[in-house]
Every structure is written in C-alpha cells, then in structure tokens.
Amino acid sequence: MFPSFSLRYAQLPARMSAECDPTPVAAPRLVAFNHALAGELGFDAAAFDAGEAAEALSGNAPPAGSAPLAMAYAGHQFGNFVPRLGDGRALLLGEVIDRGGQLRELQLKGAGRTPFSRGGDGRAPLGPVLREYLVSEAMHALGIPTTRALAAVTTGERVLRRLPEPGAVLTRVAGSHLRVGTFQYFAARRDVEAIQLLADMAIERHYPHLEPLSGGGRYLALLEAVIARQAELVARWMGVGFIHGVMNTDNTTISGETLDYGPCAFMDVFEPRTVFSSIDERGRYAFSNQPHSAQWNLARFAETLLSLLDDDHERAVALATDAIEAFPEHFEASWGAVKRAKLGLSKAEEGDEALAQELLDAMQAGHADYTLTFRRLADVLDVREGESDGREGPVSDSGEARLVELFDSPEAITAWLSRWRDRLAREDADAEAIAARLRATNPAVIPRNHLVEQALTAAIEHDDFGPFEALLAVVTRPFEAPDEGEVDYTRPPEANERVLRTFCGT
DSSP states (O other): OOOOOBOTGGGSOGGGEEEOOOOOOSSOEEEEEOHHHHHHHTOOGGGOOHHHHHHHHHTSSOOTTOOOEEEOOOEEETTEEESOOOOSSEEEEEEEEOTTSOEEEEEEESBOOOTTOTTOOOBEEHHHHHHHHHHHHHHHHTTOOBOEEEEEEEEEEEEESSSEEEEEEEEEEESOOOBHHHHHHHHTTTOHHHHHHHHHHHHHHHOGGGTTOOHHHHHHHHHHHHHHHHHHHHHHHHHTTEEOSOOOGGGBBSSOOBOOOSSOEEOSBOOTTOOOBTTOTTOTTOGGGHHHHHHHHHHHHHHHHHHHHOSSHHHHHHHHHHHHHTHHHHHHHHHHHHHHHHTTOOSOOTTHHHHHHHHHHHHHHHTOBHHHHHHHHHHHTOOOTTOOBTBTOOOOHHHHHHHHTTSSSSHHHHHHHHHHHHHHTTSSSOHHHHHHHHHHHSOSOOOOHHHHHHHHHHHHHHOOOHHHHHHHHHHTSTTSOOOOSSSOTTSOOOGGGOOOOBOOOO
16 A cells, blocks of 8 residues: 655664654544545555554554654754754654655654653644644645645544643655754754755755755755745745744754644734744744744754855855845745735736735734635626726626725725726736636635634544544635535634634644
8 A cells, every 4th residue: 555665864874863663552543544645655545445554654553664763853942942852753754756756755743752752752632633734735735835744543542731632643744854953953963974964865855956066055055045945935824824833943944845733823814913822922933023033044054054165164154144144035026926916916016015015004904804805806806797997807896895894994995906906907917817816826715723723623522523524625725715504614703713822732
C-alpha cells in the first residue's frame, strides 16, 4: 500500500537527529484519510486497507522501509531563544518521491516521546490534530503553500491538557521540515559543517536553480530566495485573513510552506490588530504584525549563514543586512499584487494601493467581515437583463445592497464603490469577466473559527466526525458557493458564537 521510502535526512550525520521508535497506542482507528493526496504520493489505492493504515500511521507498525527519527532544531519563541527544541512529539518516517518527481517528507505528529520531548508526553490531542487537518487542507485549496494532512488516527487513549481528551496522531506531508530553527540549532553550536549540509540540502530540495552557484554567492542566493518566498507567503496569508498565531523561528520554513497550525485562525471582522492565540498576550503575531515578524525571523536565518557568505565577518554582515533590508520591498510587491487581484484588477496603476487601503479603512471603520466584503464585490457587478452601465457592464442594485449591509454605516463603502467602478472602467474586461475573476480569487468559504470549534467539539465529546467531514468538504472547495443546508458555511459568527481565543494544543 505504501510507496517506497528514501532516507535522505537520515543519511545526514547522526548529531542532526535522533533515531526513535514511535510509542505504540492502544486502539488505533483511522478517522480521516486524504485519498487524493495519497494518490499524489504514489500510494497503491487498490491495496488500501484502513486497518493497516491505522496501524502504520499511529506508529504501531511503521511502514516498511521507513526509519523514524526526531529532527534537531532550536528556535526563538516569542523573541526568546531556546537552543534545544527538536521534534518532541513528531517523528520523520522518511521521504517519498511523488508522481511529479518531487521529494516529500512524511511525519507522524503525536507519536510519543523523543529525546527532545523536554518532559512532555509526546502525544497530540484529537482537537489540534483535526484543526491542522482542516486548516492545512483549506490552505492548500486556497492556493497557499503549506504542509499537507495525509491522515488522522485516534489512539484509543486519553491525553491530558486543559482537560482529558482523546489522543490522535496526524500524518503530515511537507516538501521538507527544514526551518530557520534547524539552522539555529547548529549555529548555536558553531557547527559550520552541519549548516553547510543543511544549506546544500535546502538548495537541492527547494531551490535547484541555485545548484550551479558556488562559494559565498551560492548561500547568499539561498538567503535571498528564502526571503522572497517568505514575503510572498505572508502576503498570501493576509489575502485570506489568516493569522498564524505562533510565528516562531522553529515554525518558519526554508521551503516557504506554512508550518504548524496550533493557535491559528481566520479573521472575521476586519481589524489589523486581531490576535487569537492565547499565548500571544502582547500581540507579537497579530494580523498586521506578520510581515515584521517574518522579517525578524529571516534576520535570524541570515545570522546562521554568515560563516558561509564570506570569510570576512564584516563583509558577510553587510551582505546579509542588504538581503534582509530588501524584505519590505518583496513583501509590498507581493501584498500589492494580492490586493489588486482581490479588487479584480489585472494591471497595476499608480492609485491602486490607495484604493485598496481605502477599502480596508472602510472595512475597519464599518466592522465589516473581511471574507464576505471581498466576495460580494462580484455581486456588485452581477449582470441583470436589460440593464447597462457603460464599459464595466450592468450593475446590480441588489448586489450592492448585499455588500453595503456588511457595514455599520454605508457612507464610506458607497463612496469607495464609485471610485472602484471608475478604476474598473480602465480594465480590458467587461463586468461579467471581472466578476468571474473576483470569484476565482476571493473565497466564499474559509474555516471560520466557530465552525471549526463546533466540528472539533462534536468529534471530541461525541465521537461524531460528521461535522468535521462536512466542513472539510466545503473548505477544500473554497471558491464555490456551498449548497444551502442546515449549516451556512459562509455566515460570520453571531456574537454568542465568537471564538476569541485559540490554544496551541501541545
């Protein structure tokens, strides 16, 4: 059933990881399996057996050819450096080559204690496992680089966090689990050989176009590539109102994939200072702070590469500083492109940034829902038979009303709509085409926090995975308006449904 494993990371020097067997669980049960992703990874669909999968992906009987290990890494956690973190409850099984020829890592999260557990039990509660499954797959469907969820297995055992709850193991798939913190671990130990091995692996795995380069220029180019990719990633997060919640350096990937969905959430009402994470008491990783946090993390990455950039320390620092100071330019370019697309604009004009900011200001002042505001811009352009409004095509009064009703007061958004229509008149497309691309860019559905919590509660308290499965089906088709049913997946939470705090779950 399982594809063949390679053991690329396991072949690195022994000091870079720790071999470790998963801790067996009492009664593994497969509660979610991503058949589409399994197909991409080369699993034999005809040989699929749920019982065998549960045994393998709980850690009771690891797949043949795998070699479980815990990766070593360090990290800045909310600005404080911890020199030894590592996989305290996760085990890398190995890598498989997917059908596109790419190397993908499979990791069991919640598989028991490792040498890096630091007194923890190495287990994962069911709630955080299902949250990561839901949100990571939603992010993939939204087109945002991310780790993926292959499977969730319950263990038949209880895990004690705030309260006892069922235990579970997540099978996570990533291009790699290399992070800024991986480099920091070895930089703290002045292990230049390990840093160079990691840098070369990152180039081979994620930036093969840099392979022909040599010397310090090779590693400077790696730094610049990671900076550009992380800048684009954060811009795309913000485009869907995503708040990571724990942007520590050990959660900042070298590949540019989103990693760790602990206290994450999607914003409902637009407010740049929004924070959900219960451990982010000072708002370090608030929605609007995410670009600054990413740049800070990348500066820590640059510090780990100094010995590779140039033999002269001052020269190396100057090269790294120049690269880091380019982050805002990369981010603004990516964020500007995201905002133009969300407004239905296919070409850039000088006033586009101001137009986008005026809408965000109106949303903040009017306490408007972030997702629905952008989605309903397409409704404003809906064609109604017999009507016409110049080049941008017919305008639907009912569509405009559906947008305006999201705002506490209509004045700001009504005035903005007039300026937006004037800007659309200079696009080389009619209203119908612009509306279509708006709907292809702005999701109808996100994993709203109250719906996620309802689905998790049903699974945890009643062993009912129906709400989880229904929500998963909808959020993995985010640009489609869902059919009407008992649950309105597009609706923001009522006041009594709001979930204001999310928890790490470790």
